[in-house]
Amino acid sequence: MYMRVWITVFSALVLGTVCGPGGAVSADDPTTPIVLPVESNDTIRAILKYLWPVLSPTRKAGRIYYQAVCPPDAHNYPLMFPKIDVRPPSVAGTELANIRSIFLHAKSASVTADKTGLVRVRIGKIPDTILQTRIATLSFDADSQFNYLSAIGAIESAPEVQSVMATIGVGVPARVYHYGLVQPTSGLPHLPAQIADVTMDQALDMVARTWGGIVFYGACTVPGTYEIFFADGYFLDSRF
Amino acid sequence: VFSIPGAEVDPNVPASFSIAGSVDYGFYSIYTYQLNNANGTPLTGPGYSAAEYISPADTSINANGIQMPLNNGQLSDRVGFVSPPTAPANVVVTQTFTALYQGYFYDLSTVFQHQNISSYGSPYYIVTNSVTVINP
Numbered sequence: 001m002y003m004r005v006w007i008t009v010f011s012a013l014v015l016g017t018v019c020g021p022g023g024a025v026s027a028d029d030p031t032t033p034i035v036l037p038v039e040s041n042d043t044i045r046a047i048l049k050y051l052w053p054v055l056s057p058t059r060k061a062g063r064i065y066y067q068a069v070c071p072p073d074a075h076n077y078p079l080m081f082p083k084i085d086v087r088p089p090s091v092a093g094t095e096l097a098n099i100r101s102i103f104l105h106a107k108s109a110s111v112t113a114d115k116t117g118l119v120r121v122r123i124g125k126i127p128d129t130i131l132q133t134r135i136a137t138l139s140f141d142a143d144s145q146f147n148y149l150s151a152i153g154a155i156e157s158a159p160e161v162q163s164v165m166a167t168i169g170v171g172v173p174a175r176v177y178h179y180g181l182v183q184p185t186s187g188l189p190h191l192p193a194q195i196a197d198v199t200m201d202q203a204l205d206m207v208a209r210t211w212g213g214i215v216f217y218g219a220c221t222v223p224g225t226y227e228i229f230f231a232d233g234y235f236l237d238s239r240f
Numbered sequence: 241v242f243s244i245p246g247a248e249v250d251p252n253v254p255a256s257f258s259i260a261g262s263v264d265y266g267f268y269s270i271y272t273y274q275l276n277n278a279n280g281t282p283l284t285g286p287g288y289s290a291a292e293y294i295s296p297a298d299t300s301i302n303a304n305g306i307q308m309p310l311n312n313g314q315l316s317d318r319v320g321f322v323s324p325p326t327a328p329a330n331v332v333v334t335q336t337f338t339a340l341y342q343g344y345f346y347d348l349s350t351v352f353q354h355q356n357i358s359s360y361g362s363p364y365y366i367v368t369n370s371v372t373v374i375n376p
Binding site: 143162 | 299
């Protein structure tokens with residue numbers, strides 16, 4: 001029995017340290033206080049401020065998944081990021097240890113890294129049916145090959161993803177954008193013209209790696225809603 | 241009648257954008273803007289970039305302040321929804337620009353208005369994206 005407990009703890013340490021004392025981020029609980037947009041932005045800003053400097057300089061890529069706070073009768077943009085306790089990172093350890101130190105006091109947050117080193121932060125209980133949707137073939141036109149926002153749009157628009165969204169009744173906020181497009185140019189970051197047999201989650205990993213940033217995925221179960229956005233060093237400097 | 245040497249307006253100085261074309265892709269459109277000088281002559285040479293400013297900024301994802309290199313004096317602007325919307329929306333914003341040429345910034349006279357509408361339809365929401373000239 002003790003061995004099993006130790007294996008469980010060891011697995012948690014190696015495969016995904018659970019930070020903080022536990023407890024759910026009960027975003028879909030009707031008793032959860034509504035998070036104001038300014039509070040949501042403050043949390044995102046704090047996370048990026050602490051996380052960006054300790055991400056590997058050569059990689060600068062990661063994923064953040066969060067259980068969003070959504071008013072039950074609204075498809076607001078953006079979904080609200082839950083209030084969590086994040087702290088300045090330790091800088092003495094490994095990249096992963098330093099990142100974990102940011103979320104040490106955050107309820108229901110876990111930090112893991114896959115074998116390529118891509119860091120994943122999970123906050124709360126995240127519905128991921130959409131993310132696990134397998135896409136047979138995904139084509140990127142010149143626009144979506146060279147522009148991460150367009151690439152995210154192409155991934156979300158894949159017929160398989162749209163089909164699953166319709167089947168399980170999940171929508172996206174009506175998110176508008178106006179964005180000058182990077183023209184296809186040799187040497188600039190870009191995706192291949194086509195990828196095959198990937199999950200939506202894996203395709204989003206490619207976006208994070210290709211453009212060197214953090215792809216956020218937030219979702220609510222009530223109402224069934226999700227949103228995806230990308231943040232990098234420029235986002236941190238300019239958006240807030 | 242006299243002129244001050246050097247005071248002539250450089251014909252390469254950017255002054256405005258005009259809409260050169262657009263392509264509708266359903267939930268979004270790509271508009272092409274052409275950079276012009278003060279006489280309305282297209283500037284097609286190298287070395288130009290431009291940054292957009294969307295107002296109000298918090299109603300959309302935008303590239304406010306990011307200088308984008310122009311291609312033959314043209315800027316491609318993706319206008320619309322990130323993905324097929326599943327909720328209603330009616331967003332109206334104005335768009336202005338600052339161009340950069342040979343190390344100098346130039347506020348362009350052009351003001352565009354964007355309107356992005358998503359209204360209920362079955363099986364898909366009906367989307368309209370438009371860009372109109374408020375000030376040339």
